[in-house]
Amino acid sequence: MSAVPLVLVAVAIVGCGAGSGASTAPTSRSVPPSVTAAPTTYPLTIRNCGRTVTFERAPSRVVLLNGTSVAEVESFVVLGIQDRVLANSQSYGVSDDPAMVEKVKAVPTGGLTLNQNFEVPREQVLGLRPDLVISPWAGGFDEKIGSISRDQLAAAGVASYVTPVNCGFGDPAASPEDQERYRGQSVESSFELLLELGRIFDVQQRAADYVNEQRARLAEAEQAVAGKQRRNLLVVYPGMSMMNNNGLPAVFGGGIYDDVIDRAGGVNPFAGRTNAELAEINAEALAAARVDLLVVGLFQPGEDARVMAEDLFAKFPQWEASKARRFTSVSDGIYLGPLNAVAVKKLADAAHG
Numbered sequence: 622m623s624a625v626p627l628v629l630v631a632v633a634i635v636g637c638g639a640g641s642g643a644s645t646a647p648t649s650r651s652v653p654p655s656v657t658a659a660p661t662t663y664p665l666t667i668r669n670c671g672r673t674v675t676f677e678r679a680p681s682r683v684v685l686l687n688g689t690s691v692a693e694v695e696s697f698v699v700l701g702i703q704d705r706v707l708a709n710s711q712s713y714g715v716s717d718d719p720a721m722v723e724k725v726k727a728v729p730t731g732g733l734t735l736n737q738n739f740e741v742p743r744e745q746v747l748g749l750r751p752d753l754v755i756s757p758w759a760g761g762f763d764e765k766i767g768s769i770s771r772d773q774l775a776a777a778g779v780a781s782y783v784t785p786v787n788c789g790f791g792d793p794a795a796s797p798e799d800q801e802r803y804r805g806q807s808v809e810s811s812f813e814l815l816l817e818l819g820r821i822f823d824v825q826q827r828a829a830d831y832v833n834e835q836r837a838r839l840a841e842a843e844q845a846v847a848g849k850q851r852r853n854l855l856v857v858y859p860g861m862s863m864m865n866n867n868g869l870p871a872v873f874g875g876g877i878y879d880d881v882i883d884r885a886g887g888v889n890p891f892a893g894r895t896n897a898e899l900a901e902i903n904a905e906a907l908a909a910a911r912v913d914l915l916v917v918g919l920f921q922p923g924e925d926a927r928v929m930a931e932d933l934f935a936k937f938p939q940w941e942a943s944k945a946r947r948f949t950s951v952s953d954g955i956y957l958g959p960l961n962a963v964a965v966k967k968l969a970d971a972a973h974g
Contacts, residue, residue: 653809655833656816658825665820670759670788671796672771674780679822680753682707684731686741686768688757691725692958693784696815698724699831699959702822708733708749710741711757714922717954717963736767743769753780753821760791785817786810786957807880808839808961815959831959838962839884842969846886852972853911854887855942856955858918859929867903870933873918873955874899881955885968887914904936912940914972915948918955926950947971 666675685693687710694711697703698721708731716722731749736742740761746754746769754774756762762771762781771781789795789803802810812832819828856878858864861871874891882889890910891899915933917926930948937943949971954964 653836655836656829658819658829661820661823661825663823667817667820669781669785670783670792670799672781674782676753676780676821679705680751680780681705682750682752684733684741684746684749684751684754685709685711686754686756686761687711687735687739688761689739690757690784690957691953692811692814692956693755693757694725694728695721695953695958695960696818697728700815700818700822700824700827702818702824703728705822707731707751708741710735713920713953715919715924715952717952717960717967721953721960738766738768740766740768742767743773746774747777751779753782755782755784757784758787758790759783759795763791782821784814784957786813804876806876806957808877808884808965810877811957811959811961812836814957835959835962839965842962842966843884843886846969846973849886849973851886851888852913853890853941854882854885854914854916854968854972855890855910855912855940856882856916856918856951857933858920859932860919860921860924864900865902866900869902869904869907870929871918872899872902872907877957877961878955881961881964882968884965885972887968887972908937908939910940912937912942913947914968915940915942916968916971917948917950919950919952 661679664675664677666673683706685706685708691711691713694709697706706728709728710730710733712725713722733741733745754769760766762768764770774781786802786806789800812835815828815832819825856873857870858873859870862868864871872891874889874894879889879892890912891902915930917929919926926948934940934943934946942948949967951964951967954960954967
């Protein structure tokens with residue numbers, strides 16, 4: 622992936638981590654009903670970030686902007702519509718799905734090169750003559766970072782779309798509703814993206830089948846830990862130390878991270894923190910955290926989770942995880958995207974197995 626880490630889904634949710642053994646995993650969770658599907662009727666009109674977007678037909682020349690995300694390209698892959706992508710600028714070096722990295726590599730890049738803000742320059746987008754441009758965040762259409770705006774695309778007859786839960790990210794004028802959705806994103810936000818892409822591209826049945834399957838996998842994992850004592854799960858990405866102002870591994874909390882951990886029967890000791898707060902975590906705060914399981918995040922090929930874990934165990938020997946040498950690893954499954962159920966199962970097994 623690009624030098625900038627995946628941070629689109631690091632959002633704030635008010636709350637704090639509970640102490641070890643403070644509670645047990647819930648015995649049940651409200652599961653949304655199974656999704657049903659029907660063929661898309663065109664023209665299709667949707668609302669996206671307060672805008673009306675109309676599709677006369679399923680798009681076939683799609684440009685995926687970077688936004689340091691892989692949620693969009695991976696969603697295209699699982700829906701089997703990667704052949705609609707003209708140019709993809711998203712990539713990631715490792716995945717919780719062993720086959721995903723190669724599948725993403727096979728998606729055309731259209732010769733795109735990113736600017737200093739790790740976004741696709743306006744001229745390159747227009748030169749490709751797309752019929753749809755997708756950004757992982759509202760800020761991806763900001764002219765100030767060299768990107769093309771949604772108004773400019775509309776003037777050129779090109780549709781634009783922002784991942785729904787991120788309409789409140791990077792747009793100071795976002796509605797209060799979109800801002801609230803951004804702050805409260807969860808695993809269901811990943812499903813929302815899949816289902817709406819299913820409508821746009823007339824693959825609603827594929828989207829429904831995939832979401833129903835993933836919800837069933839989540840329910841199975843959650844049932845396996847129901848009623849068990851919660852464990853404190855600390856998620857750190859040593860390879861993303863640029864996100865921490867104190868030279869420490871990046872600590873992830875809030876939003877979808879907390880939701881994945883909660884579904885796995887865990888508690889994030891840094892739950893509900895904002896990006897700014899997470900960036901200021903120091904060695905003293907890490908030392909004081911209750912950590913029953915260390916979750917090492919991987920994002921570059923060749924990273925060794927065991928080596929990274931042992932380094933942190935040596936630096937923070939007071940953690941219960943350090944004493945028991947308990948760790949696991951995740952990569953893209955903990956982010957917004959189609960692989961959240963994989964991450965939940967992996968964390969649940971490591972914490973309670």
